[in-house]
Amino acid sequence: MELKEKVAFIKGLMEGMEFDVTTKEGKVLNAIVELLDQMADSVEQIDEDVDQLYDEVDAISEDLEDVESCLYSEDEDSEDDDYDEEYEAGLYEITCPNCGEVVCVDEDMLADENLACPNCGTKFEVDFSEDEEETENSEDE
Numbered sequence: 001m002e003l004k005e006k007v008a009f010i011k012g013l014m015e016g017m018e019f020d021v022t023t024k025e026g027k028v029l030n031a032i033v034e035l036l037d038q039m040a041d042s043v044e045q046i047d048e049d050v051d052q053l054y055d056e057v058d059a060i061s062e063d064l065e066d067v068e069s070c071l072y073s074e075d076e077d078s079e080d081d082d083y084d085e086e087y088e089a090g091l092y093e094i095t096c097p098n099c100g101e102v103v104c105v106d107e108d109m110l111a112d113e114n115l116a117c118p119n120c121g122t123k124f125e126v127d128f129s130e131d132e133e134e135t136e137n138s139e140d141e
Contacts, residue, residue, distance in 0.1 A: 003040035098122040
């Protein structure tokens with residue numbers, strides 16, 4: 001039974017028992033039943049409001065999921081595009097052995113004997129011998 005139905009049942013019991021609401025005890029019980037009736041109305045209104053809020057939160061959550069899927073799918077695509085464009089253009093990332101700064105260089109800069117880190121100025125050479133050995137070893141297998 002719902003709250004309103006329970007309060008109506010109690011009111012029916014009072015009427016069925018021909019409860020005298022003019023006595024002190026009758027007035028107290030009648031006031032309690034009226035209070036219960038008002039409280040039941042308030043609780044029902046709160047339940048309706050909460051149900052409405054749940055529906056609205058669900059709708060917002062679905063909309064947010066749509067926005068997230070659009071944003072994240074675009075980010076993933078653009079990162080892949082940037083990565084592909086860099087390497088299509090012949091750019092390579094090299095980590096400075098001195099300061100750890102990541103430097104992007106092209107093939108011409110790699111061949112330059114004066115290759116230096118723009119952050120700390122340390123000159124360094126790129127050793128391709130490991131790559132050549134790996135290539136030779138993979139061809140032997």
